[in-house]
Each structure stands twice: as C-alpha cells, then as structure tokens.
Amino acid sequence: MIKTLKRSFAVAKKDMLIFYLKGPVIIMGLVFPFFLFLAFLIGRHLSGEQLFVGLTAMTAFFTSTAVGPTIIPWECRGRTFERLVASPVSLTAILLGDLQASFYFGLAITFTIALPSLAYLSIHPSFGIFLLSTLLAVLSFSAMTVLMSSYPPTDIPADVMMLSSLVKFSLLFISGIFVPLRSLPPYGRWISLLSPLTYYVDALRHALGGGYLPLPIDFIMLAFFGLAFFFVGSTIHGRVLERRFT
Amino acid sequence: MKTIEASGLTKYYGSLLAVDNVSFSVKRGEVFGFLGPNGAGKTTTVRMLTGILRPSRGEVRVLGYDMLDEHEKILAREMMGIVPEMANPYVDLTAMGNLRLMGELYGMGKREIEKRALDLLKLFGLYERRKSKVRAFSKGMRQRLILAMALIGDPEVLFLDEPTSGLDVISARMIRDIIRDEHRKGRTIFLTTHNMAEANELCQRVAIIRRGKLVAIDTPEKLKTLGKGLSVEVSFEPMVFEGSAIDSALRVEHRGDKIRIYTDDPDATIRELVRYAEEKGLRIVSLKTLSPSLEDIFVELVGGKDD
Numbered sequence: 218m219i220k221t222l223k224r225s226f227a228v229a230k231k232d233m234l235i236f237y238l239k240g241p242v243i244i245m246g247l248v249f250p251f252f253l254f255l256a257f258l259i260g261r262h263l264s265g266e267q268l269f270v271g272l273t274a275m276t277a278f279f280t281s282t283a284v285g286p287t288i289i290p291w292e293c294r295g296r297t298f299e300r301l302v303a304s305p306v307s308l309t310a311i312l313l314g315d316l317q318a319s320f321y322f323g324l325a326i327t328f329t330i331a332l333p334s335l336a337y338l339s340i341h342p343s344f345g346i347f348l349l350s351t352l353l354a355v356l357s358f359s360a361m362t363v364l365m366s367s368y369p370p371t372d373i374p375a376d377v378m379m380l381s382s383l384v385k386f387s388l389l390f391i392s393g394i395f396v397p398l399r400s401l402p403p404y405g406r407w408i409s410l411l412s413p414l415t416y417y418v419d420a421l422r423h424a425l426g427g428g429y430l431p432l433p434i435d436f437i438m439l440a441f442f443g444l445a446f447f448f449v450g451s452t453i454h455g456r457v458l459e460r461r462f463t
Numbered sequence: 464m465k466t467i468e469a470s471g472l473t474k475y476y477g478s479l480l481a482v483d484n485v486s487f488s489v490k491r492g493e494v495f496g497f498l499g500p501n502g503a504g505k506t507t508t509v510r511m512l513t514g515i516l517r518p519s520r521g522e523v524r525v526l527g528y529d530m531l532d533e534h535e536k537i538l539a540r541e542m543m544g545i546v547p548e549m550a551n552p553y554v555d556l557t558a559m560g561n562l563r564l565m566g567e568l569y570g571m572g573k574r575e576i577e578k579r580a581l582d583l584l585k586l587f588g589l590y591e592r593r594k595s596k597v598r599a600f601s602k603g604m605r606q607r608l609i610l611a612m613a614l615i616g617d618p619e620v621l622f623l624d625e626p627t628s629g630l631d632v633i634s635a636r637m638i639r640d641i642i643r644d645e646h647r648k649g650r651t652i653f654l655t656t657h658n659m660a661e662a663n664e665l666c667q668r669v670a671i672i673r674r675g676k677l678v679a680i681d682t683p684e685k686l687k688t689l690g691k692g693l694s695v696e697v698s699f700e701p702m703v704f705e706g707s708a709i710d711s712a713l714r715v716e717h718r719g720d721k722i723r724i725y726t727d728d729p730d731a732t733i734r735e736l737v738r739y740a741e742e743k744g745l746r747i748v749s750l751k752t753l754s755p756s757l758e759d760i761f762v763e764l765v766g767g768k769d770d
Contacts, residue, residue: 234556302515305569306537
C-alpha cells in the first residue's frame with residue numbers, strides 16, 4: 218500500500234511539473250473561472266457571504282477539474298503513456314497519481330483565492346467546516362476528472378475538454394451557486410442533488426451560518442461522490458486501456 | 464532456466480486474429496530476436512509478454528511470475544526494463560528528470576536514483592545535456608534516453624521493441640554496443656527488429672512471425688541453412704552488365720554498384736564473370752561468393768511482403 222502511494226505520488230509530481238503550465242489548464246482553471254465570477258458579480262447586489270461562497274465554490278470546482286481530464290489524452294498523444302503503463306505501477310496507482318495532481322492544484326489555488334477573500338470581505342466562517350468541506354470537495358472534484366478522462370479513450374485533449382466542459386457547466390448551473398437551494402423549485406432541488414458541487418456550496422453556507430441540507434449529509438455525499446467517481450472511472454479506464462494502444 | 468515462457472498466446476482485436484497460438488521460451492542470459500514484417504504481430508506479442516495487453520488465450524510467465532496476475536505482473540516488472548515501440552520520454556522534463564521519475568516508479572531510493580542516473584547519462588553520452596529539457600533532443604538522443612530509462616532499475620530482462628528504428632548510424636551503433644554489454648552482464652534481452660543485420664549480429668536465437676503465427680525459430684546460422692542456393696557478388700569498372708551473359712545465373716539483382724547473381728554452381732558463375740570482364744575490357748573491383756543471409760531467409764519465409 219505504501220509502495221503504491223509512493224509511486225502514485227511520483228506520477229503526481231510528474232503531472233505537476235508537466236501539465237500545470239499547459240495553456241488549456243491555465244485558461245480553464247484560472248482565467249475562465251475569474252471571468253465567470255465577474256459575470257456572477259457585476260450588476261448584482263450580493264452580500265460578502267454570497268460572494269465568498271460563489272467565488273470559493275467556482276474556484277475549487279474549476280481548478281480541481283482543469284488538469285485531470287486531459288492528462289491521459291496528452292500522454293497518449295505524446296507517446297509517453299505506454300512507457301508509463303509498462304512501468305512497475307498499477308493502472309490504479311497511475312490514476313491515483315493523476316487524481317493527486319488535480320487535488321494539489323485545486324487545493325493550492327482555492328486557498329490562495331479564498332483566504333485573502335475572507336480578509337477582504339471581512340467575513341468569519343467556521344474554519345473547521347470550511348477546511349473539511351474544501352478538502353472533501355476538491356478530492357471529489359479531482360476524482361470526477363478520473364471519470365471524465367476515461368471515455369472516450371482518445372488521444373485528442375480537445376475532445377475530452379469539450380465533453381468535460383459540457384458536464385461542468387451543467388453542474389455549475391444546478392448546484393445552488395447562482396440561485397440558492399431554498400429558492401429553487403422542487404424539481405430543481407431534486408436535480409441539484411445529482412451534483413457534488415451542490416453539497417460543497419451548501420457546506421460553505423453552513424460554514425457561514427446558513428445551509429439547506431444537514432451538514433453531515435454534505436460531507437457524506439462529497440465523500441460518496443469522490444469514491445464513486447474514482448471507482449467507476451478506474452473500472453472504465455481498465456476496460457478501455459487496450460483501445461488506447463490499438 | 465527459462466526467463467520468458469509464452470504458451471499458446473493468442474490475441475484477437477474484435478474479429479481480427481492478430482497473434483495465433485504463439486509458444487516459445489527464452490533462456491536466461493539469451494539475446495532473443497523477434498522478427499516479422501509490418502503488421503505480423505510483433506508489437507502485440509511484446510505487449511502481451513510485458514503485461515500491457517491481456518491475451519485472449521494463452522499464458523505468459525516472465526522470471527517465473529504469471530503476467531496475467533495483476534500483483535505478480537508488478538513484481539515481474541520491477542525486474543524488467545521495457546522500451547516500447549515509438550515511445551517518447553517526457554519532453555517537458557529534463558533528461559535527469561525523466562530518469563528520476565523512472566527510478567521513483569521502480570521504487571528506488573533517492574541516492575540510488577541519482578547515482579544510477581548519472582552513470583547511465585555518462586554511458587549513453589547524455590551527461591552534458593542532463594539538465595536540458597528533452598524537447599530539444601534529437602531522435603537519437605531521445606531513444607538513448609528511453610533505453611537509459613529502461614535500465615534505471617538494473618533489470619534482469621530487457622524488452623526492446625525496435626530500439627534502433629529510424630536512428631542515425633552513431634546512435635544505432637551506440638545502442639547495439641550497449642545491448643552487447645548488457646548481454647555480457649548476463650541480462651536476458653528480447654529484441655524485436657526489422658534490421659536483419661542487427662538480428663544476425665546480436666541474437667543467439669531468432670523467431671520469425673508472419674500473420675500472427677511463428678514460422679521459424681532457431682539460431683541465425685541454422686536458419687540460414689534453410690536457404691536455397693548461393694550467390695556471387697561482383698562489381699566492375701565501368702559498371703556494365705547484361706544479365707543474359709551468365710548462363711549459370713538463376714536470378715540477377717542489381718544492388719547499387721554491384722550485381723548479385725544467385726546460382727547453384729558458383730564455380731561456373733565466377734568463370735563466366737571473369738570471361739565476361741575480359742571480353743568487355745572491364746576491371747573487376749570486387750568478387751565474392753555469399754551464402755544466404757538472414758535477410759534472404761526472412762524474405763523467403765515471409766514472402767517479401769508486409770502482412
């Protein structure tokens with residue numbers, strides 16, 4: 218187990234060195250959420266709490282899903298993937314490494330944005346809830362990238378980015394960032410429960426004294442989504458692996 | 464002791480039969496060549512041997528480990544060095560960075576990685592460029608680095624899929640020299656190649672695969688005895704030659720500034736060639752008799768076409 222974790226960390230280090238500075242990662246992970254936040258902010262009279270929740274949730278969601286989906290297509294395109302798969306590392310460990318790369322990137326950028334925002338907006342959330350929910354959420358979003366990169370087994374990163382953007386935007390609009398859960402119609406509330414982002418947004422609202430769902434449910438669902446995404450993603454990766462070489 | 468054992472290996476891609484019931488074994492310390500035309504199933508076989516692809520049927524054992532068992536496969540790979548066909552190092556990492564990554568994937572300690580990586584960089588003539596990103600490397604340098612990456616874990620067995628394909632003469636020669644050195648150290652080497660001279664020069668035994676089936680497996684010298692007829696190679700100055708002038712010729716091939724004449728009676732052919740040169744006032748630059756080469760046997764066995 219420790220051997221697997223060490224080797225998966227080597228994969229994560231490689232991902233961090235190579236992929237963090239790729240153009241699409243910077244655009245989809247940093248530039249894009251910044252402009253989306255501006256669109257969310259301008260022309261609306263939002264409280265500091267609402268701004269903090271929107272900014273933090275969008276940052277965590279977009280940064281932790283920016284790197285992961287395209288790593289394997291990039292590796293296939295660069296003809297490095299077979300070399301990696303042929304090394305003494307299981308496919309699960311490779312995917313765990315890719316997940317870690319997304320996790321570290323998402324966590325670092327989220328805290329870099331969220332902590333100064335707290336000071337600037339003069340708000341004081343429950344730090345324990347904020348920290349735990351952010352860790353679980355970034356982990357869950359990172360695991361989602363393992364699923365996003367699993368199918369189709371392509372070597373064209375743009376194909377995967379297009380599909381993952383479609384999923385991400387759909388989730389963004391149903392997760393209670395723009396319209397709080399309690400203000401959604403009943404069918405909207407049911408749909409929002411399908412998104413892991415919903416539970417993070419709700420947990421952040423709990424950290425600021427609000428929240429709609431019970432807080433333990435938010436934590437449990439974030440953990441559940443993370444495990445499910447990784448398990449299903451790894452299974453699909455295992456099944457389509459041969460197609461990446463033929 | 465057998466290092467590699469393949470038994471009844473079969474691989475289907477959908478309904479396409481890529482490898483058909485292939486069985487062979489490779490002894491410890493042997494350099495084993497695996498030859499075949501494009502599309503014959505060489506790379507699919509290597510991928511099954513190294514556990515990258517799962518065979519549709521059959522068994523593979525490397526160093527006694529069952530390559531179809533996920534746990535045993537990882538243990539076997541810790542003692543294997545693999546150079547996949549057309550593989551690249553990471554171009555955004557330095558040469559040293561690539562070697563460090565491989566060392567970590569092989570579970571080596573930090574100091575061990577640094578020492579081994581520097582030794583390999585020196586061995587492969589890349590030491591001066593160790594801090595350069597691989598993006599700036601030539602194809603030959605990249606291939607040398609890929610081989611160095613395969614050797615980082617001091618493996619017992621090496622799988623090299625077309626390691627010298629498309630390389631410049633110096634890099635190809637360097638890689639061949641290193642393969643010879645690794646063989647002298649007792650490593651088992653499984654080599655797929657298109658280069659018959661390379662196979663002839665390096666391998667103790669070769670297997671030839673065609674349309675997914677093994678058609679021959681033996682030492683290069685024994686395989687050559689399967690060939691029909693001898694040949695005589697001659698070069699004149701000036702190079703003037705009419706194929707019909709030699710009665711004993713079975714077949715005549717023009718090869719650059721030389722003519723190769725396939726014959727059952729080399730003595731008669733040489734006499735005819737000397738007579739022809741005298742009659743035409745030509746100078747004989749070179750004249751030699753040749754037994755069938757491994758390439759001749761290969762062409763005979765695979766029919767001279769890709770699969």
